[in-house]
Amino acid sequence: MNIPILDLKEQYQSIKSEINEAVGKVLGETQFILGPEVKKLEEEIAEFIGTKYAVGVASGTDALHLALRAMGVGKGDEVITTPFTFIATAETVLLAGAVPVFADINPDTFNIDPESIEKKLTSKTKAIIPVHLYGQCADMDKIMNIARKHNLKVLEDCAQSFGAEFKGKKAGSFGDTSAFSFFPTKNLGCFGDGGMVLTNSEEVAENLKMLRGHGSKVRYYHDIEGFNSRLDTLQAAILRVKLKYINEWNEKRRNAAHLYNKLIKDSGVKTPVESGEGKHVYHQYTIKCKKRNELKDFLAGAGITSMIYYPLSLHQQKVFECLGYKKGDFPRSEKVQDEVLSLPIFPELGEERIKIISEKINEFYR
Ligand SMILES: *Cc1c(COP(=O)(O)O)cnc(C)c1O
Numbered sequence: 001m002n003i004p005i006l007d008l009k010e011q012y013q014s015i016k017s018e019i020n021e022a023v024g025k026v027l028g029e030t031q032f033i034l035g036p037e038v039k040k041l042e043e044e045i046a047e048f049i050g051t052k053y054a055v056g057v058a059s060g061t062d063a064l065h066l067a068l069r070a071m072g073v074g075k076g077d078e079v080i081t082t083p084f085t086f087i088a089t090a091e092t093v094l095l096a097g098a099v100p101v102f103a104d105i106n107p108d109t110f111n112i113d114p115e116s117i118e119k120k121l122t123s124k125t126k127a128i129i130p131v132h133l134y135g136q137c138a139d140m141d142k143i144m145n146i147a148r149k150h151n152l153k154v155l156e157d158c159a160q161s162f163g164a165e166f167k168g169k170k171a172g173s174f175g176d177t178s179a180f181s182f183f184p185t186k187n188l189g190c191f192g193d194g195g196m197v198l199t200n201s202e203e204v205a206e207n208l209k210m211l212r213g214h215g216s217k218v219r220y221y222h223d224i225e226g227f228n229s230r231l232d233t234l235q236a237a238i239l240r241v242k243l244k245y246i247n248e249w250n251e252k253r254r255n256a257a258h259l260y261n262k263l264i265k266d267s268g269v270k271t272p273v274e275s276g277e278g279k280h281v282y283h284q285y286t287i288k289c290k291k292r293n294e295l296k297d298f299l300a301g302a303g304i305t306s307m308i309y310y311p312l313s314l315h316q317q318k319v320f321e322c323l324g325y326k327k328g329d330f331p332r333s334e335k336v337q338d339e340v341l342s343l344p345i346f347p348e349l350g351e352e353r354i355k356i357i358s359e360k361i362n363e364f365y366r
Pocket residue numbers: 059060061062085086088089131157159160181182183193194195
């Protein structure tokens with residue numbers, strides 16, 4: 001038996017003819033950079049999430065980086081974010097020339113804790129980057145209130161939360177900007193790298209379009225220092241097909257998660273906590289457990305892959321030594337990094353395999 005953490009083959013098989021047709025069309029038209037499919041996808045995603053503008057870029061990392069620059073975040077600015085996330089969230093703050101400042105998390109939801117944000121505010125604070133980790137929204141009411149009160153920008157890191165909701169609104173519709181990743185493993189993933197920035201500000205959207213294309217509005221006239229960061233037409237064509245299925249796929253992820261909850265609730269592990277204020281789309285199904293590493297090995301022995309997202313908080317990463325943090329600075333983040341384990345989850349996982357995995361977890365703790 002072999003159960004991977006994620007299997008993209010089954011999904012491709014289920015929509016193969018549509019995908020191949022869409023790809024074939026782009027190949028025939030040969031407009032590979034910012035072709036018509038990119039514009040259509042931008043419109044469709046802006047509409048789906050509920051913002052006025054969307055700008056396709058080359059990756060989720062670029063989406064974060066360019067969003068910061070487009071909002072005017074840079075040298076001399078501090079940006080508050082979570083230490084319990086993927087490296088790109090804070091790496092891009094440095095790339096934009098600003099300083100990442102960490103604030104501890106809520107250990108139940110794994111998301112940044114608004115009270116901790118308030119303690120980190122200084123006269124240099126310019127922006128907040130909440131991450132909707134594992135597919136569940138951070139507390140956007142409290143975060144937006146802090147931002148309004150102190151005149152700060154908010155950039156939502158939506159890389160793991162396509163389709164997630166908070167109080168009836170979609171993740172990515174709260175902040176001044178929001179950054180999405182279409183990395184293949186994300187809930188809405190393409191067949192390579194891709195990303196997008198959403199905003200309601202025409203000015204920010206115009207800045208983004210310049211930044212992704214060498215700082216130019218009119219071809220060969222360059223107004224600002226820019227980058228080469230565009231979403232491929234091929235990826236946009238693939239994403240337009242997959243966008244039609246995202247609600248159905250996210251529902252299947254939620255059903256899978258709820259079945260896990262039911263089957264392993266008596267094993268002693270802590271199943272994911274839904275805040276009750278929105279819709280978790282389970283990019284990851286992440287439990288907290290005792291003897292985490294032993295459980296991981298035990299599952300591996302049974303052919304079941306599980307993963308640790310993330311084993312080391314960002315303030316403890318070597319690359320951020322320059323920021324001067326030390327062990328103990330963010331105790332909640334440091335504690336959960338030793339307890340979390342993400343189990344296989346994808347829309348096609350199905351009841352059968354969830355039962356097998358759950359039985360193994362129950363057996364381990366018996
Ligand atoms: C995947 C991810 C990113 C980066 O996206 P890429 O498309 O891989 O560059 C950023 N933030 C978080 C939280 C992610 O999970």
